[in-house]
Every structure is written in C-alpha cells, then in structure tokens.
Amino acid sequence: MSETILSLDDVHVSFDSLNGKVHAVRGVSFDLHYGETLALVGESGSGKSVTCRSIIRLLSKNASIDDGSILYEGKNILAKSQREMRSIRGKEISIIFQDPMTSLNPTMRVSKQIALPMIHHLHLSKHEAMKRAIELLKRVGIPNSEVRYKDYPHQFSGGQRQRIVIAIALACNPKLLIADEPTTALDVTIQAQIIELMKDIQKKNGTSIIFITHDLGVVAKVADRVAVMYAGKIVEIGTAEEIFYLPQHPYTWGLLQSVPTADEADEELYAIPGAPPDLIHPSKGDAFYSRNPYALEADRYYEPPYFQLSPTHFAATWLLDERAPKVEPPPSIQRRYATFYKKHGGKP
Known part of the structure; x- marks a missing residue:
C-alpha cells in the first residue's frame, strides 16, 4: 500500500439550527493514499460534502468540527489558522464544486480566473500566468483556447464551464483534488468526457482524488476504493471490487439494487423504504435500523462496530457478528452488482 496523503480520524461535524444541533458527520475515519481515487457514495444528506468541506475548512458559520483529527501529509489541518489554510487551498488541495456557474465569477474573463491562483500561490507574473491559463484551457479540452480565453463564463456551455472549473482547480498542480459531484448536471456524453479527463490528469500528475457522487456508474x-456513507457515518469501505462483488451492509445492498440498468428497463425501480433519520436526535443503535429489512434486535439498541472482512474491507453491521443469523442478498442480485460494475468499466 502506498503512503498516506490524508487521514481522517473520528471526525465529528455539527450545525447549529433553529431546531437544535444537527450532527451531520458522526465519527468518520478513512485514509487516502497518494495517487488513489476514493469515492464517497450515499444518499443526499449522508454527510459526504460536509466531510470533504471539513478537510479544507470551508464550512458555514453555523458549523463546527467538534472532535477528531484531519492529517494532511502528517500535519493536523484543524490546528492551522485561516491564513495558513488559504495558502493550502488551491495550491495543495483543490475542490471542484457541482455547479460551475456558482463557482465562476460571471464578471471576470475565464483566463483571469485561472491565472489568479497561479499569481497568488506560485508568484508567476501576469504574462506567465496568462500563458499557462491558455495551456490549461487546451489541456481540459476547450477548443480555440487562444481566442476563447478572453470570454466570460456565460459564453461557454455547461460542459465547457465545468472544464474551466477543473482548469482552475489544476492551476497550481494540487496534490489532492476533491470533486464534489462534478458530473451530476451534465449529459451522459459530457459526463464521460469529464471522467476521462480526470483519469488522465491523475495518471499524468499522480493526483489523489476524493470523488463525491451518488452515481454508482461513475464510481x-x-x-480504486469506495466509502459508503449513511447518516453521517461510513457504514462500509473497501476496494471497488469488494463493494460491487461482495457488499456486506444492507444499505450498500439497497444502493446497488436501486441503480437502474438497461437490462431491467421494464421492471419497477427499487427504492430503499423509509427516510434517513433525524440527525438532531440520532438513534442510539444502528441509524439504518428502521429502513433495514434484515434488522436484528441488537440494531435497535446498539451501534454496530466495524467488522473486518479483508485487509481493505470493513462494514458496520451486526449481521457480520458470529452470533447473527446468516443473511445475504439473493444470488441473482449479487450477479447484478458484478454485471453492473463490469459494464461500467470496472475490473472483471
């Protein structure tokens, strides 16, 4: 296993609201290795984006990181001042947000928006930064970049704007790239191009990537690895092959089962029953208890620990306890997971 660039240990994040404190992230721990892509998956509100915004300390004013540590190259991010964080954001750690129109300044030429981080962090001259901005526009696939670098965001298509946001994120050659659902608003063709672009960037630069998504086809x-989040916790983590071929948590089963496929176009789409829990008053037991068709009595009262299935595969479910009855998804559903993974470019 390669060296670790990022390590989260028991991170807790909450938000103050009119109804009380919302416990949005509840004890998240994971490592990210150099050159690796880790996908964070789960329903909306599961804590994916909040976890990653904590890494770069870009949380709203009503949020607080209550406990835990976030180590970037061995140094605690949470101990750094905002001034120190500003020297890290954009230079060492960059983020790509879901909606490029909220990320781009509509009153500023795109070339200037790409050049400014290089002037600030790399101390390039305006001429040097502008020259590199044009090169970056070429690299991310903007046609006629020698002319279009003078254009404003509204003069580009949605897919092109997302490419410009990626160019800004790459301007200072960051070691860590956080991609927060960067392909959600794009059509399938443009989505595939953006994914290939990011894979190419990673291959050339050795960039570590955290990819937030609810799209298992993108995953x-x-x-390389997948962390499944539910109600502010990671309930299962493993290699992509382990999650698709040997998922162990009932929530992971539900997510995989709810993905539509062309082979099952005439069948009713599966949906996980119920709704996510109230995180103002988190349950004492397993947060997935009320939605889990395989729930045990222990799930009602006790939070399950992580059970290790391999050196890389862990799942937090009482079904893996040696005292629990043997329960697993039907073989037909398991075959569906594996078939879906291979069809979307995963390793056979």
Missing part, C-alpha cells in the same frame, strides 16, 4: 469508472 465503477473512477474509484
């Missing part, structure tokens, strides 16, 4: 294409 199959990009991820």
Whole structure:
C-alpha cells in the first residue's frame, strides 16, 4: 500500500439550527493514499460534502468540527489558522464544486480566473500566468483556447464551464483534488468526457482524488476504493471490487439494487423504504435500523462496530457478528452488482 496523503480520524461535524444541533458527520475515519481515487457514495444528506468541506475548512458559520483529527501529509489541518489554510487551498488541495456557474465569477474573463491562483500561490507574473491559463484551457479540452480565453463564463456551455472549473482547480498542480459531484448536471456524453479527463490528469500528475457522487456508474469508472456513507457515518469501505462483488451492509445492498440498468428497463425501480433519520436526535443503535429489512434486535439498541472482512474491507453491521443469523442478498442480485460494475468499466 502506498503512503498516506490524508487521514481522517473520528471526525465529528455539527450545525447549529433553529431546531437544535444537527450532527451531520458522526465519527468518520478513512485514509487516502497518494495517487488513489476514493469515492464517497450515499444518499443526499449522508454527510459526504460536509466531510470533504471539513478537510479544507470551508464550512458555514453555523458549523463546527467538534472532535477528531484531519492529517494532511502528517500535519493536523484543524490546528492551522485561516491564513495558513488559504495558502493550502488551491495550491495543495483543490475542490471542484457541482455547479460551475456558482463557482465562476460571471464578471471576470475565464483566463483571469485561472491565472489568479497561479499569481497568488506560485508568484508567476501576469504574462506567465496568462500563458499557462491558455495551456490549461487546451489541456481540459476547450477548443480555440487562444481566442476563447478572453470570454466570460456565460459564453461557454455547461460542459465547457465545468472544464474551466477543473482548469482552475489544476492551476497550481494540487496534490489532492476533491470533486464534489462534478458530473451530476451534465449529459451522459459530457459526463464521460469529464471522467476521462480526470483519469488522465491523475495518471499524468499522480493526483489523489476524493470523488463525491451518488452515481454508482461513475464510481465503477473512477474509484480504486469506495466509502459508503449513511447518516453521517461510513457504514462500509473497501476496494471497488469488494463493494460491487461482495457488499456486506444492507444499505450498500439497497444502493446497488436501486441503480437502474438497461437490462431491467421494464421492471419497477427499487427504492430503499423509509427516510434517513433525524440527525438532531440520532438513534442510539444502528441509524439504518428502521429502513433495514434484515434488522436484528441488537440494531435497535446498539451501534454496530466495524467488522473486518479483508485487509481493505470493513462494514458496520451486526449481521457480520458470529452470533447473527446468516443473511445475504439473493444470488441473482449479487450477479447484478458484478454485471453492473463490469459494464461500467470496472475490473472483471
């Protein structure tokens, strides 16, 4: 296993609201290795984006990181001042947000938006930064970049704007790239191009990537490892092959089962029953208890620990306890997971 660039240990994040404190992230721990892509998956509100915004300390004013540590190259991010964080953001750690129109300044030429981080962090001259901005526009696939670098964001298509956001994120050659659902608003063709672009960037630069998504087709294409989040916790983590071929948590089963496929176009789409829990008053037991068709009595009262299935595969479910009855998804559903993974570019 390669060296670790990022390590989260028991991170807790909460938000103050009119109804009380929302416990959005509840004890998240994971490592990210140099040159690796880790996908964070789960329903909306599961804590994926909040976890990653904590890494770069870009949380709203009503948020607080209550406990845990975030080590970037061995140094605690949470101990750094905002001034120190500003020297890290954009230079060492960059983030690509979901909606490029909220990331780009509509009143500023795109070339200037790409050049400014290089002037600030790399101390390039305006001429040098502008020259590199044009090169970056070429690299991310903007046609006629020698002319279009003078254009404003509204003069580009949605897919091109997302490419410009990626160019800004790459301007200072960051070691860590956080991609927060960067392909969600794009059509399938443009989505595939963006994914290939990011894979190419990673291959050339050795960039470590955290890819936040709810699209398991994207996960199959990009991820080395997958962390499944539910109600502010990671409930299962493993290699992409382990998650698609040997998922162990009932929530992971539900996510995989709810993905539509062309082979099952006439069948009713599966949906996980119920709704995510209230994180103002988290349950004492397993947060997935009320939605889990395989729930045990222990799930009602006790939070399950992580059970280790391999050196890289862990799942937090009482079904893996040696005292629990033997329960697993039907073989037909398991075959569906594996078939879906291979069809979307995963390793056979």
